[in-house]
Amino acid sequence: MAFFSESSQLATEFADAFAVMTLRAGFNTALVVIGTTCLGVAAGVIGTFSLLRKRALMADALAHSALPGLALAFILGSLLGIGGKQLWLLLAGAAISGVLGVLIVQGISRTTRIQEDCAIAAVLSVFFGAGVVLLSIIQGMGTGEEGGLHHFIYGQTAAMTRGDALLTLMAAVATIMVCTLTFKEFRLICFDRGFAAATGWPISTIDFAMMAMVILITVVGLQSVGILLIVALLVIPPAGARFWTNRVSTMIPLAGCIGGVSGYLGSVASALLPGIPVGAVIVLVAGGVFFFSMIASPTRGLLGSTARHLWMRIRIAEDHLLRGIYERSEQMASSAEPHPGVYLDSLALTRHWNWLGRLLFLSWCRARGWIEIRRDKMKPEEAPDREEAPFGTILLLTPRGWEQAGRRVRNHRLWEEYLTTFTDVALSHVDYSADLVEHSLSPTIIAQLEASLATRKGAAWLLRKHRSIHPLDGTPETRASQPENHPDNIPPPSR
Amino acid sequence: MKLFSRTTPVSSLAGRPEHSPTSPLSVHAMTVAYHQRPVIWDVEYEAPAQALIAIVGPNGAGKSTFMKACLGIIPRATGLVEFWGKRFEEQRHRVGYVPQRESVDWDFPVSAIDVVCMGRYGMIGWFRRVSREHRSRAMECLEMVGLSDFAHRQINQLSGGQQQRVFLARALAQEASLYFMDEPFAGVDAATERSIVEILKQLKADGKTVIVVHHDLSTVADYFDNVVLLNTRIIAHGPVSSTFTNDNLRRTYGGRLTILEEVGESMASQR
Numbered sequence: 075m076a077f078f079s080e081s082s083q084l085a086t087e088f089a090d091a092f093a094v095m096t097l098r099a100g101f102n103t104a105l106v107v108i109g110t111t112c113l114g115v116a117a118g119v120i121g122t123f124s125l126l127r128k129r130a131l132m133a134d135a136l137a138h139s140a141l142p143g144l145a146l147a148f149i150l151g152s153l154l155g156i157g158g159k160q161l162w163l164l165l166a167g168a169a170i171s172g173v174l175g176v177l178i179v180q181g182i183s184r185t186t187r188i189q190e191d192c193a194i195a196a197v198l199s200v201f202f203g204a205g206v207v208l209l210s211i212i213q214g215m216g217t218g219e220e221g222g223l224h225h226f227i228y229g230q231t232a233a234m235t236r237g238d239a240l241l242t243l244m245a246a247v248a249t250i251m252v253c254t255l256t257f258k259e260f261r262l263i264c265f266d267r268g269f270a271a272a273t274g275w276p277i278s279t280i281d282f283a284m285m286a287m288v289i290l291i292t293v294v295g296l297q298s299v300g301i302l303l304i305v306a307l308l309v310i311p312p313a314g315a316r317f318w319t320n321r322v323s324t325m326i327p328l329a330g331c332i333g334g335v336s337g338y339l340g341s342v343a344s345a346l347l348p349g350i351p352v353g354a355v356i357v358l359v360a361g362g363v364f365f366f367s368m369i370a371s372p373t374r375g376l377l378g379s380t381a382r383h384l385w386m387r388i389r390i391a392e393d394h395l396l397r398g399i400y401e402r403s404e405q406m407a408s409s410a411e412p413h414p415g416v417y418l419d420s421l422a423l424t425r426h427w428n429w430l431g432r433l434l435f436l437s438w439c440r441a442r443g444w445i446e447i448r449r450d451k452m453k454p455e456e457a458p459d460r461e462e463a464p465f466g467t468i469l470l471l472t473p474r475g476w477e478q479a480g481r482r483v484r485n486h487r488l489w490e491e492y493l494t495t496f497t498d499v500a501l502s503h504v505d506y507s508a509d510l511v512e513h514s515l516s517p518t519i520i521a522q523l524e525a526s527l528a529t530r531k532g533a534a535w536l537l538r539k540h541r542s543i544h545p546l547d548g549t550p551e552t553r554a555s556q557p558e559n560h561p562d563n564i565p566p567p568s569r
Numbered sequence: 570m571k572l573f574s575r576t577t578p579v580s581s582l583a584g585r586p587e588h589s590p591t592s593p594l595s596v597h598a599m600t601v602a603y604h605q606r607p608v609i610w611d612v613e614y615e616a617p618a619q620a621l622i623a624i625v626g627p628n629g630a631g632k633s634t635f636m637k638a639c640l641g642i643i644p645r646a647t648g649l650v651e652f653w654g655k656r657f658e659e660q661r662h663r664v665g666y667v668p669q670r671e672s673v674d675w676d677f678p679v680s681a682i683d684v685v686c687m688g689r690y691g692m693i694g695w696f697r698r699v700s701r702e703h704r705s706r707a708m709e710c711l712e713m714v715g716l717s718d719f720a721h722r723q724i725n726q727l728s729g730g731q732q733q734r735v736f737l738a739r740a741l742a743q744e745a746s747l748y749f750m751d752e753p754f755a756g757v758d759a760a761t762e763r764s765i766v767e768i769l770k771q772l773k774a775d776g777k778t779v780i781v782v783h784h785d786l787s788t789v790a791d792y793f794d795n796v797v798l799l800n801t802r803i804i805a806h807g808p809v810s811s812t813f814t815n816d817n818l819r820r821t822y823g824g825r826l827t828i829l830e831e832v833g834e835s836m837a838s839q840r
Contacts, residue, residue, distance in 0.1 A: 126677065255696050262687055266673045272640040272666035273691045273743070274658070320678045320723035 094345045107341045109239035112246035114337025118329035120287045121308035126264040134305040138198035139175025140168035141205025169293045229300030229353035245294040303353035314364040317371035336360040396479035418467040444475030590654035593747040593778045599648025601638045608634045623783040626799040632782045636749045665745030682720040688742030710741040730761035748779045
């Protein structure tokens with residue numbers, strides 16, 4: 075029985091939540107949800123421009139500076155006898171002192187040698203401090219209405235009336251319309267102010283229009299999101315959206331969506347759980363989307379860039395190892411003896427690997443079927459200073475590895491050949507720059523290299539197996555002096 | 570009533586000289602100051618039409634400032650700047666501008682073609698979107714600088730030289746008669762430098778005037794036919810052959826140019 079009542083209670087809660095979420099829990103609740111959602115969308119849209127204009131912190135200064143204005147407007151309203159909680163009066167006060175704060179920040183950073191971030195930090199905390207002092211004075215006035223003022227610090231949609239919600243809605247619609255209309259101008263100002271000014275755009279006016287939209291959204295959002303957290307709604311959705319796109323035109327709707335979803339979930343949570351400030355929920359949702367984007371975005375995210383970085387390192391290590399074995403084998407191919415494989419320690423490139431990296435990487439190459447690893451007693455001449463011949467790790471290329479190494483070595487030498495033929499790079503520098511570039515040679519570039527070298531050297535040149543154009547490590551002689559040491563066709567190693 | 574005739578040089582603000590309508594840029598008594606310190610002082614200059622003009626001077630001589638002040642990007646303390654004898658506001662559709670590459674954030678989320686389209690904004694006007702004709706014109710400008718394959722790349726995926734050429738294409742899209750270019754050769758590779766020089770020569774052949782802030786003294790004589798030697802004041806200006814002399818360079822760079830003799834020698838040998 076107890077279980078039944080519990081589950082039915084749960085069911086009613088779900089039904090309530092569903093009703094709020096689908097806007098069927100009364101007209102006022104629906105209006106609040108729609109209003110906050112639109113606020114989120116508008117904040118995401120205008121926030122994109124202020125982020126790109128590098129003014130993200132300015133919105134924070136604006137919001138914090140609004141508090142003393144709110145308090146003064148409340149006092150003024152009470153003294154005039156029209157009541158302290160006239161929304162239009164409060165918001166006008168907030169807007170005026172917010173703008174004043176921003177102007178002071180700009181004045182300080184322009185006329186003195188103090189940097190803007192420092193000026194913002196100083197001004198916003200001083201204004202906020204003044205606001206807190208004024209609020210405690212209001213507490214002492216005993217007007218009986220002062221309770222609601224604290225909602226402006228953390229935000230509370232429950233206190234929203236139908237008129238407030240409509241105001242929010244209208245402000246949001248106005249902002250979105252202005253941003254759509256002046257998209258081109260806003261983007262130009264954000265990207266290149268100097269060019270905009272030189273081509274005759276009134277940059278101060280456009281800047282002011284952009285700032286006015288930020289002020290409008292900030293002031294309107296104070297009531298639902300609160301002074302402390304409104305900046306999050308302006309900054310986090312665009313910052314999250316930036317991870318997914320390289321176009322302002324895509325970033326804006328995306329930031330609008332993230333902001334909208336945050337606002338929607340925030341107001342729904344607030345309607346269901348009256349104790350929790352909406353602003354906090356909105357910021358948590360937006361922050362969640364931001365962190366997800368930061369990690370998961372394929373192009374700019376952490377996972378994507380780490381994976382690309384790791385893959386590049388593996389490819390480079392593969393190239394080096396395969397080429398190292400191949401070139402050692404080439405040097406030994408002149409002797410008539412069967413190919414013995416290459417001692418791991420004789421490859422210069424492996425010396426700076428640590429044992430774990432070496433183990434993992436060699437296993438990786440073996441798993442790909444390129445090499446065989448054998449432990450064998452070293453020949454005395456490989457370790458002349460020891461009495462007892464130690465064991466050494468011997469690497470052998472499998473037929474597949476041989477083919478793979480051949481292809482990569484060929485790419486490397488094509489690139490070297492190209493550098494010396496077309497760009498006058500000194501022979502001693504070729505190996506180094508070829509090393510850097512060859513790992514990112516795509517099949518198209520290889521084809522282009524082949525084409526340009528073929529026109530220069532004749533197609534027959536390409537069909538030959540390419541020798542190294544510079545002396546390999548450990549062989550003092552050059553190709554020019556002793557061509558027979560590097561046969562054009564290396565016999566596959568007999569094992 | 571004519572207070573001053575063209576023949577008497579006037580460097581006071583009391584008189585307004587009649588600037589010739591054929592000169593693309595006339596600067597009269599221009600002074601620019603940062604924090605009360607004059608960066609450019611009492612500059613008089615009249616640019617010849619259809620010329621490639623280099624502005625040369627040491628670091629901090631006010632070369633960029635001169636350009637920006639002419640274009641009204643930064644305020645002038647005093648002075649009068651006219652374009653073809655008229656105020657900038659009336660002639661700005663005939664003036665193109667290439668800012669320094671470092672002046673913008675290249676991580677900005679736009680594509681190369683979007684940036685070039687910005688050169689057309691002045692013709693498009695308020696609120697209207699970029700039409701197909703303007704876009705295809707911008708595309709042609711990208712093609713002129715050899716970047717049509719990169720039109721839809723985000724601008725931070727371009728190399729420094731390519732970014733510089735995007736800026737150049739944007740200026741070409743302005744279809745101006747007078748171009749200001751702030752260090753278009755800074756940090757570009759040799760191939761880009763050659764292609765930019767080709768475009769400059771083409772612009773001149775089309776009857777346009779290009780004013781370039783230039784750093785590399787050794788190429789001044791190759792690339793330009795006119796030179797302005799600037800160090801807070803204009804030290805000398807005129808055709809490269811008569812103005813770009815050892816003596817004038819020494820006056821411009823003062824003791825700061827140790828390789829002066831060397832450059833002078835190379836200039837002399839090239840002429």
